[in-house]
Amino acid sequence: MRLPKAFNVLLTALALSLCLVPATWAQAQAKAPATAPASAQAKAPAPAQQAKPAKKPAHKAKAATAAPKAAPNANAAAPNPAVVKIAERDPFVPLVNEHKPGGGPPLPPGKAGLVVATIRVDGAVRAPNGMFAVVTNPDQRVYFLREGDQLYDGDVEKIGLDGVTFKEISKDAFGKSIEKIVTKRIYPSAGEQQ
Secondary structure: OHHHHHHHHHHHHHHHHHHHHHHHHHHHHHHHHHHHHHHHHHHOHHHHHHHOOOOOOHHHHHHHHHHHHHHHHHHHHOOOHHHHHHHHOOOOOOOOOOOOOOOOOOOOOHHHHOOHHHOEEEEEEEEOOEEEEEEEOOOOOEEEEOOOOEEOOEEEEEEOOOEEEEEEEEEOOOOOEEEEEEEEEOOOOOOOOO
16 A cells, blocks of 8 residues: 555656756856856856966056956856846736736826726706716716717717716727726616726
């Protein structure tokens, strides 16, 4: 009974080590260019110093040894681009992201800057020349809308006493334009999005 269990543990350890070996090898390869110039630097000046005559002035000898030190450091500063690309990406961030960080371009002022998804319908008013909708944006600014008004991502289709119907124009992940009808009610029922 113990032999198969020990064999399974050994097999699992072997599988894990085989999975980790390529990762550690890649890390060693990434660190190797940074450490290789330093070892080459230590070996390179030694033969040059042995070949020099002993009667040279000290300031010329210092200048000769300073030049080889600068060149390997320039190579060490340039990281491997393939390794940097892998390290920069966060694995928990979705690949297709609907919301861009920073919010994108600023919205235009007035009704043209209202986004259908963020509008809250506060009321509707019947007037002799048609219906008005009273809406607020997330900044608690009040706007009066009429049928046909153009918004940032759509327009006002119909205004009724119980709510407003908008035609929202958005884009999917591939850039294709999508039109959908969104109805926002003054008093939303349970489970309905406002």
